[in-house]
Amino acid sequence: MTISDVVEHYKLKDPEHWGAQGYIYLLYSLALATNAQLIYEIGVNGARSTHAFLCAMQITGGQLWSCDVVDYDHRVTDEKLRKHWGFFHTPAAEWRKSLSSQCDIVFIDGHHNYEFVSEDVENFWPFVKKGGLMVLHDTKYMERGPGEVFRELKEQGVEIIDLPTQHGIAVARK
């Protein structure tokens, strides 16, 4: 499965879905641009981000590890993509206790309340390797959750930008 197949699969070809296309291509490009070997993803549900990252992992040879409180293991069916995927059916705060490796990208798209997003950032930022990325979704969609966390990180001097692509995506570099 390629990234174009993903756009086709989610029926995002029409102009009305350009924002969603941008979301998928952006995540894919970030993973490729950093030659990511390990990505941690919080929140699978529709698995758009999951598929975007996995298409990049096919090229870099890396691994995407995802967690969710709901068992979404069935969301990825493509066998070639599954070789690059690890799914963990556990809340992010618990999952992080079992992790030890530093990663290239952390993607935070779990529970969107301010408290959860803050906690995810606090828990997972230490796992981002120097020069790696932390990506927050829905910074525009949920101003009080991810949007507020984005503003706090910026005030703290973290190198971070907020992009308008589908519901807002903030990208921080460590």
Ligand SMILES: C[S@@+](CC[C@H](N)C(=O)[O-])C[C@H]1O[C@@H](n2cnc3c(N)ncnc32)[C@H](O)[C@@H]1O
């Ligand atoms: C917005 S959806 C993710 C969408 C997905 N990234 C995509 O692009 O299709 C949010 C997901 O976060 C999950 N979630 C909520 N709280 C969580 C937590 N504490 N730990 C892990 N996942 C959580 C929800 O079950 C839901 O599946």
